[in-house]
Amino acid sequence: MKKQLFSLVLGAGLFVGGGQVFANETEEVVSPDSELYDTTRIMEEVEYDLTDDASDKAILQDQYATERLKESQVAMESGDIETAEQLVEESNSSAEQADADLTEAKSSGDEDAEEVEESLSKSLEERSKELTKLLEREDLPEEAKQGISNAIKQVENVVQRAKQREELQSKLVDGEITEEEFKSEMKVLAETFKEEAKKNREEAKKNREEARKSREEARKSREEARKSRAKAKEREEELREEAEEREEEAREEAEEREEEAREEAEEREEEAREREEEAREEAEEREEELREEAREREEELREEAEEREEEEREEAREREEEAREEAEEREEESREEDEDEDEDEDDDDDEDDENSRNEGKDNSRGRGNQ
Amino acid sequence: MTKKWHFAFILFFITTLLVGCNGETESDNSAEVNQKENVESEENELLYVNEAYGISIAQNADWTFESEVVSANLNVVLSHNKLEAIISTVSADRTFEEIKQELKSGAGDVEVISEEGHTLSYKSKLKNAVRTDVYFKEHNDSKNLIIIFMSPNSEYEQAKPNIKSLLNHIN
Known part of the structure; x- marks a missing residue:
């Protein structure tokens, strides 16, 4: 046991090196930035509350102390120094609670208490080394360094507790106190440690709650900022769209005007074509009318000519008829003269009479026609 | 007579x-x-309702409401004797595989009992182990739910009906 105490004190005093394995384990931890981080913390609290055995409780708090330190490293790597400090504080309060639970286990004569104590001392040593390693970081702000220094002092407090337990153990071994007295005094120590641990845990929890609230507020602010940016972007997008729409409208209007101008030009062209067509048609009509008139005049002339020709022909016929009648009359006269001269025959006379009647008829008919 | x-x-x-x-x-x-x-x-009657997250839990058996924590996600804690339930929201774009991996990382040294479909069960390696059963439930377009039951391993069989009962009362 003395050896254990020695190693614990040595571990707390000589925090050098040995952080490599520990650092690699940070990959297995839930990041404080994770959506599920608070869920895992609530699960831890529930698990601890459901655990009745003091040794088990000590182991759990020791695990939590180690996890907080790993999470602190993650937070530090991501530049969240405030959270890192908070987690170091929580790591220490868990370590104190583990120690208080261990003391209770020892006071109740738990057989596993010694083994748990050994395990806890190793963890404490590793955490101490890690804290020292953190303290040596050059990029750490002064405030954070102060916080880690305080944490190391708290580790020393745990070491002092271990010393107190060890002194009691020695007294028991040396026969200075009875088993009953040992248990009784250990119980008193356990109560004191538990009280302190409880106080520190509550303080750490309160701080964590505040930190969580400030993270939540920061998250809300980020969210609001993101929303504002999104809104601004949206507004910008709207303005851009409006500008595009206006441009589009102007373009469309220009196109419409161009189209209208083109249509008007086409209409004018069409009208000109129509007027030309009308003029052409009118000209054709006039030409046609002229041709018609010419044809009519020609026709009239032709008819007049024909009429004149007919009249001439008629006149010629009449003249010919008159000439023929005159010739016949002359022939008749000459024949009558011949008959008179050659003695008239009765039959011929009748015939002559008849002929003269017929000629008279023809003459009267020809006059009627004229 | x-x-x-x-x-x-x-x-x-x-x-x-x-x-x-x-x-x-x-x-x-x-x-x-x-x-x-x-x-x-x-x-x-409703045991719990959160309109912002669209979650309601109908009153059933002896489940009682313990607490609600709203941070990056919503966590509602209910209890039934030695059985505790944590109903948490997770972003819908996260797969259950990713969630399981993260929960196992946060659980420390545990023994996985089963890992089937939308459930994960594991227990701590302590003398008096605590058993954890995680159920994944699709909720809406933006959020899904994980329902985490924790109980002393020794009392799990007794707790089973209450687990099933609560699962059927979450909407």
């Missing part, structure tokens, strides 16, 4: 028996009705 007394006694006995049975049946019936009414009123 004795026969008459015997007959009268038997008659009285039978009558008493019939009346008694009838009364018991009525009492059974009314108990059944009351139970039904209780179930209906339990179903109508």
